[in-house]
Amino acid sequence: MADISEAPHTERYIFRGGEKACAEADMAFGMNLPREACHAKVTGERAALWLGPDEWLLLGNGFNVQLTALPYSQVDVSHRQIGIQLKGNHAADMLNIGCPLDLDDAIFTTGMCTRTVFGKAEIILWRQDVQTFHIEVWRSFGDYVRGLLAIAQKEYM
């Protein structure tokens, strides 16, 4: 059975921009934003998660830099959402109690991430390892998601 724990606090940004802004962002952030759909990229303590063709979630410090390639937008959402870590046996099964994705590790492979639903809440799901998932959820939905995961946990005691 997988453990549910709070992920360490980190700065979070939603970055949106076209080709030009992304090229400059790659330089400014010191890491390339992932261009492949539904994939995350980790560099040291920082991570960039692909959310849409022009949208990324940036986790970690050092992203707060100004670009000149307009238009782009970078919104600080550090306090909008919380991170939940799910680690251990049956982590995927526990998520599938409320998430319709195929979480087989050959389909949703390590390093993939996406926005999806978990029960009635919208979450960002990121597979860090075969049995480790990072969930980002708006903080007002935090108790609901943790509660639903706790119910799922009982299935696999």
Added chain:
Amino acid sequence: MLLIKCPYCGERSELEFSYGGQAHIVRPLIPSDITDEALTEYLYHRDNIKGVQAERWRHLHGCGRFFNAVRDTTTDHFQATYKIGEAQPASGAKSDG
């Protein structure tokens, strides 16, 4: 569960999508230059076809992008999905359900 193929993310559950109305409606360049009837047509009149129609859908709880889909409204079968700006793929009037 019905799967819908997002042109960006691939096949996903219908739970993640929202309907966006009829597709390929062109906004008049200068709305004040057209007649009231034409503006009414643009604003309010929709086809509501029984059968195959082109629709806008949004991958709301996914990449968040709008895209177009060809769907049979009698069987709920999605014949094709394609990105905004691309031409509607040719399709038979009959769906294989």
